[in-house]
Amino acid sequence: MRILNNVKRVLVAAGCSALLLAVLTSCGGKKGSRIKTNEKGEILEISVANQSETGEYDPAGAAAYVYFSHQTYALDPLITYTKDGLYTAATAEKWEISKDLLTYTFYIREDAKWSDGSAVTSADFKNTMVRALEPANGAWYVDFLFPIKGAEDAFNGKISLDEVGIDASNPKILKITLKSPCAYFLDLCCNVPTYMPSNVKYATNEDKTWDMEPTKNLSNGPWYMAERKAGEYIVYKKNPYYYGADKVNLLSIKERFMDDDQAKSAAYQTGELTTLSGAPSSIAEAYLGKPDLQFAEIPQTNFIMLNPNIAPFDNPKVRKAFALALNRKDIATVVGISCQPSTTFVGRFYHSKVDGTYWGDLQGDLLPENIEEAKALLAEAGYPNGEGLPKITYTYPSMGYEGDVAQVLQQQWKQLGVTVELQALENEVYVAQRREGFQCGRMQWYADYNDPTTWLMMFVTGNSLNDIKWSNSKYDQLMNASNLETDAIKRQDLLLAAEKVAVSEDTVIVPLFTNNNTNLIPPELYDYYYDVICYPNYTEMKVKAAE
Numbered sequence: 322m323r324i325l326n327n328v329k330r331v332l333v334a335a336g337c338s339a340l341l342l343a344v345l346t347s348c349g350g351k352k353g354s355r356i357k358t359n360e361k362g363e364i365l366e367i368s369v370a371n372q373s374e375t376g377e378y379d380p381a382g383a384a385a386y387v388y389f390s391h392q393t394y395a396l397d398p399l400i401t402y403t404k405d406g407l408y409t410a411a412t413a414e415k416w417e418i419s420k421d422l423l424t425y426t427f428y429i430r431e432d433a434k435w436s437d438g439s440a441v442t443s444a445d446f447k448n449t450m451v452r453a454l455e456p457a458n459g460a461w462y463v464d465f466l467f468p469i470k471g472a473e474d475a476f477n478g479k480i481s482l483d484e485v486g487i488d489a490s491n492p493k494i495l496k497i498t499l500k501s502p503c504a505y506f507l508d509l510c511c512n513v514p515t516y517m518p519s520n521v522k523y524a525t526n527e528d529k530t531w532d533m534e535p536t537k538n539l540s541n542g543p544w545y546m547a548e549r550k551a552g553e554y555i556v557y558k559k560n561p562y563y564y565g566a567d568k569v570n571l572l573s574i575k576e577r578f579m580d581d582d583q584a585k586s587a588a589y590q591t592g593e594l595t596t597l598s599g600a601p602s603s604i605a606e607a608y609l610g611k612p613d614l615q616f617a618e619i620p621q622t623n624f625i626m627l628n629p630n631i632a633p634f635d636n637p638k639v640r641k642a643f644a645l646a647l648n649r650k651d652i653a654t655v656v657g658i659s660c661q662p663s664t665t666f667v668g669r670f671y672h673s674k675v676d677g678t679y680w681g682d683l684q685g686d687l688l689p690e691n692i693e694e695a696k697a698l699l700a701e702a703g704y705p706n707g708e709g710l711p712k713i714t715y716t717y718p719s720m721g722y723e724g725d726v727a728q729v730l731q732q733q734w735k736q737l738g739v740t741v742e743l744q745a746l747e748n749e750v751y752v753a754q755r756r757e758g759f760q761c762g763r764m765q766w767y768a769d770y771n772d773p774t775t776w777l778m779m780f781v782t783g784n785s786l787n788d789i790k791w792s793n794s795k796y797d798q799l800m801n802a803s804n805l806e807t808d809a810i811k812r813q814d815l816l817l818a819a820e821k822v823a824v825s826e827d828t829v830i831v832p833l834f835t836n837n838n839t840n841l842i843p844p845e846l847y848d849y850y851y852d853v854i855c856y857p858n859y860t861e862m863k864v865k866a867a868e
Contacts, residue, residue, distance in 0.1 A: 436562055641698050
């Protein structure tokens, strides 16, 4: 669930190509630069695009796609990642871990301020956690709090919130006690919404819309929400109270909500957008050889969920048949130059913490194409050549390349004698229906933190992100064992085994491909980077002097 957008393979019309050529000649830090600076060299504003506005901006609520751009700009975690994926201080200037690996103590820096000038305290971090543990708030990431002592019991109403292992009695010290060792706990503190702060003055259960109002949705990060026009855009301004404000060289970010890839492309070409993340393949291909075009490997997976609670996918042989019938190379071709076929649920380009190896190379091919075996499995399930199968509907969001992918899937499944109905939904409707649980549908997941569990924990029994309500005792046991394992190699083996259960054995997850992020960025911009999970860091972004 990230701030990176989609790509789509389409033909570039002659008129578009002419416009593109004009833009290409105007970019590159020359006199025609689209980026304006002041006398100090500070960038006045950049304009970026995101998907349609869906979900909340409350880290203790429904943190959907656009939330994560808000988090990147406006919220500073306890600790964060360096460019190379190491832990480093953020709002917590230092931290300590007890010898038994159960107690984590974070020391909040004295100069941590909210965008109204008030002090950031340990209570602000606890505020998000305890509100997320109240089921009525609908926190999508509540399960990631369950390593904390008493958190799961409190969520289920067995104990009070006061009994949870979160101590904020000292305003500058946050002490968190776990129920058992958790190998990836620091990763959770780096980037998971339910570990982010929310100001105790405004972020309350009584005010259900505080997060939509710039005057209440305070920031402790580099920028704050200065203006919001629902469904159209948000303007983020530099936070003068941010402890690192002297290094922030970008004064304003305008984020526009746009679903149409071609509209985004045109906006970049005319300069209406300063940068374009997830550029459509047609435009990216036109920029081949130009300095604007940049690729970034993403720990991400696009996959299909097959609901084991709805016929015919309540039969594992049917699920496996549908998975083995797919030719991922054909799907990748439709998506475009940034796309790589993948059969792993954990992102193919995720780097192992053990030795840096790509996860896709570690795991190997989990679902090789085999149409003959697929047909045999379908026949064994009682549906030879698809005869007798109940109606099957593939649901997907009507955006980007999704329609093209859906049509390829439909054609490939016809090899089984099956006609699959396609259902395209507006993104907000699609998200709601996915949460309710559809029969067969598309999903994509971007790493929220630097660990395989950012994918794999979703499908543990009862997890709030387990939209298909899958439950498998072997999978749960492997995941529970991995959470307790402190030996990195043994833990990785447990996670590899768990992934095989979900993909190869029970086949409720059908991986399709991963995208390299295709970005268009004016070459005169520099001193920015994408971190280990491909989140952008624009704080020190600068513009080269005109030649």
